[in-house]
Amino acid sequence: MVGIILASHGEFAEGIMQSGTMIFGEQENVQAITLMPSEGPEDVKRKIETAIQSFENQEEILFLVDLWGGTPFNQANTLFEEHKEQWAIVSGLNLPMLIEAYASRLSMNSAQEIAAHVLETAREGVKVRPEALEKVSPVKKEKNVQTSALPTKGKMEVVLTRIDSRLLHGQVATAWTKTTNPTRIIVVSDNVAKDELRKTLITQASPPGVKANVIPIDKLAEIWDDPRFGKTKALLLFENPEDVARAVDLGVELKKVNVGSMAHSEGKVMVNNVLSVNKTDIQAFEHLKEKGITFDVRKVPNDSSKNLWELLKKANLAK
Numbered sequence: 001m002v003g004i005i006l007a008s009h010g011e012f013a014e015g016i017m018q019s020g021t022m023i024f025g026e027q028e029n030v031q032a033i034t035l036m037p038s039e040g041p042e043d044v045k046r047k048i049e050t051a052i053q054s055f056e057n058q059e060e061i062l063f064l065v066d067l068w069g070g071t072p073f074n075q076a077n078t079l080f081e082e083h084k085e086q087w088a089i090v091s092g093l094n095l096p097m098l099i100e101a102y103a104s105r106l107s108m109n110s111a112q113e114i115a116a117h118v119l120e121t122a123r124e125g126v127k128v129r130p131e132a133l134e135k136v137s138p139v140k141k142e143k144n145v146q147t148s149a150l151p152t153k154g155k156m157e158v159v160l161t162r163i164d165s166r167l168l169h170g171q172v173a174t175a176w177t178k179t180t181n182p183t184r185i186i187v188v189s190d191n192v193a194k195d196e197l198r199k200t201l202i203t204q205a206s207p208p209g210v211k212a213n214v215i216p217i218d219k220l221a222e223i224w225d226d227p228r229f230g231k232t233k234a235l236l237l238f239e240n241p242e243d244v245a246r247a248v249d250l251g252v253e254l255k256k257v258n259v260g261s262m263a264h265s266e267g268k269v270m271v272n273n274v275l276s277v278n279k280t281d282i283q284a285f286e287h288l289k290e291k292g293i294t295f296d297v298r299k300v301p302n303d304s305s306k307n308l309w310e311l312l313k314k315a316n317l318a319k
Contacts (some may be wrong), residue, residue, distance in 0.1 A: 002111045003055035004101060005048060006093065007033040007065045008244075009170060023030075027102055028039040029055045035071050038273060040263055045075040062111040064097060069205035070170025072091045077201055084251065088115035096125030099226035145149055155225050156232040163238050164260040167192070171260070171300050172237065173207045179301040182235035183213040188220050188247060189239050216245055221250035241284035248291055259297045259308060270304075271315045272300055282317055 002296075004027075006013040021027065022168055031051035035044050052058055061083070063076040070093035080087050085163065088111045090097065100121040104114040120150045128134055159180040167187050177185070185206060192198045193216040206212035211253035215223075220236075223229055240262065248254055262268075264276035275297065285295070285308065297306035313319035 001029050001058060001064050002060040002105050002109065002114055003029040003031075003052065003057060003060050004105075005033055005051055005076070007032050007035075007044070007048065007063060007076060008093065008230050009066060009072065010037075012066055013072075016093065016095060016098060017246060019095055020102060023095075024099055024102045028207050029057070031055075033072060034064050041075055041169075043076065044071055045155050048079060053070065059086055059128045060111040061062060061087045062101065062114055064093045064101065065088070065089060065091050066093050067091060067170050067174065068175030069168060069207055071166065072170075073203055074166075074169055074201060077204060078197075081197060081201070086111060088112045090115050090118060090122070092122060094122055097122035111145050155227075156223075156229040156234045158254065159233050159235055159292070160258055161236045161238070161244070161254050161256065162258040163241055163244060164238050165264065166261055166264040167237050167239060168212060172235070173205060175300045175302075176258075177207050177210060180231065180235055182210060183231070183233045185210055185235045185237065186216045186220070187212070187237045188217055189214065189243060190216045191239070193219075217247050218250060220247055221252055224252050238239050241281050241288065244272065245284040247291070248288060254293055256294050256296060256319060258294055260299055269315060269317060271311045271317070275311065277312070277317065282312065286314075 006017055011034055013034050017030065017032045031054065033047045033051060052061060055061070062074075063080070065073045065076060073091055076089055080089055097118050100112055100118045101122065104117050108114050109114065137232060159182050160176060162172065162176065167189070168185060172185070184299060189200055192214050194201070199214045202214055203212045238247070241257075241259075244254070244257060259275065261274045262276050262281070264270055268276040268278045268281075288295075295298075295308040297308050297311065298304075308319055
């Protein structure tokens with residue numbers, strides 16, 4: 001029997017699994033994986049690996065995830081890369097999709113066959129009243145096309161510069177993308193630019209209608225004043241403040257940096273639940289401050305902005 005992993009931000013996966021049980025009965029070889037606020041990508045990956053090990057059949061795995069490009073999707077996609085011929089991932093998890101997947105397992109033995117089969121049911125499960133509202137969607141698409149047709153400028157327009165050790169994930173692919181409306185997401189990292197697998201995973205996680213690229217730091221500096229990128233509304237993603245500082249020193253003109261998430265690791269101090277820094281990070285922040293750059297510490301747009309220097313002072317990491 002095909003193993004099914006439900007993966008989500010928060011407890012959604014557990015809740016929808018319970019709903020599926022109420023309708024279709026208890027199911028074997030199904031596990032719910034949740035990403036909680038205090039957890040990171042590696043926690044999700046470990047949970048997924050443990051869940052897979054509990055299945056009788058580990059050759060056929062179907063992932064039903066809440067959000068394309070989110071951390072649950074990204075970690076599932078990392079594992080999927082080694083099993084492309086048999087495993088499958090479907091995003092946009094809803095109850096009709098789950099019930100159809102359960103029913104399909106009774107007659108289908110392939111994860112990819114089930115994935116293809118549940119797509120239509122999942123789409124049909126999205127309805128609206130009054131029914132006339134369904135005709136509004138083409139107008140929305142036309143509007144998106146028009147907003148991307150910007151007048152040519154001498155350099156790209158940066159709609160957001162963000163430091164996030166997770167790079168392109170759910171908070172960026174949805175909340176920040178919808179708020180800033182970029183035409184392109186650019187991950188700026190020497191390390192990722194050399195890693196073909198990570199580059200592939202990042203471009204695959206790009207939200208609909210927005211292109212994603214991974215480039216080294218010096219490449220960003222090279223194209224910064226190139227008029228060919230004058231129509232580009234860019235969302236820049238950096239892994240750490242050191243990379244931002246290097247880009248600025250190479251001539252990239254930034255005014256404000258959103259500090260979203262810096263994961264904890266050995267030698268770093270927790271400043272708050274999403275921000276961990278070491279001496280090198282603080283020196284980079286101070287260097288950027290001297291360049292006149294300001295900082296906005298927020299995970300998502302709706303969060304209230306925190307003052308970076310006040311956070312560092314409370315943690316006895318700055319004067």
